[in-house]
Structures are given as C-alpha cells and as structure tokens.
Amino acid sequence: MMGLLGLGGLGLALTINSFFNPIKDIWIAAVAAAVCLPAAYVAFRFRLGQCGFIFHERGPIEAPYGLPWPRIRRTRLSCSASEVKSVGMLQNVDPSSENARLYSVVLYLRNGDIIHLTSKDYKFELAHKVATELTNALEELQAPRVEARY
Structure with missing residues (x-):
C-alpha cells in the first residue's frame, strides 16, 4: 500500500514539475499517478478486506x-484482554449523506477508556456482526476453565 502511494505521489510530483521544466516521456509519470493514487486509496480504505483481532488471556x-x-501500522492495542469490560458499537453520522447511519466497533475498558477497533464507516449489520463475534471471543476467553487431571 505504501509503495502504491509513493509511486503515485512521485508520478504526480513529476507531472507537476513537467509544467515548469519539460521532461521527456512524462506520460509514464502521469500514468503512474493516475493508476497508483486511486489504487492506494482503495487499498488504504478497504485494506483489501483483511481485518482481525487476537485476544490473549494475559x-x-x-x-x-x-x-x-x-x-x-500498529499491530497491538495498548490494553490487554483482562482490561476489557465489553465490546460495543458507536453510531457515527455521515455529514455527506442525509440518512446514512454508520457505526464503528469499540472496546470499553474498565477504566472508562474507549478504543476504536474498526473505521467509522460500517453499516449496522456488519458492525453488529463484528461486535457479536468479538463479544463471544472475549466471553470464551474470560470463562472459568476446569483443569484436566490425569
């Protein structure tokens, strides 16, 4: 994703520079900017559908x-699973749309902090599904365990 953004930015910079100092074969830079910048936006915006969280007991x-x-770029949250009180959803109003209600999935910590786990543009059904799955994983992790004796 960063490579796409860098290549697109370089192409855009070279294209703008060509207005002041003519550059031979500037069409390559213009095409790189036209292709890579939208591709980088899509990759950052949707992260190619990859998301996930791993709860560790301690x-x-x-x-x-x-x-x-x-x-x-961060891959660890600043809290542990034992500090999480619950998983919930926050409603976010999209100012560009009159009726769109978007949601984000958040962790509510025991000390009152709120940590956003997802971006703020999920529809209700998807945000509810993610919150439910994370709640189930958290409850399973915090459930008492019986040790096996041999």
Missing part, C-alpha cells in the same frame, strides 16, 4: 492487519 490484544486510520 497479554495484549493483537491486530495482525493493523488498526483503523491513523494507527494503521
């Missing part, structure tokens, strides 16, 4: 595919 919560923007 360790931190991992996000192998990154967190929502601007913390997209």
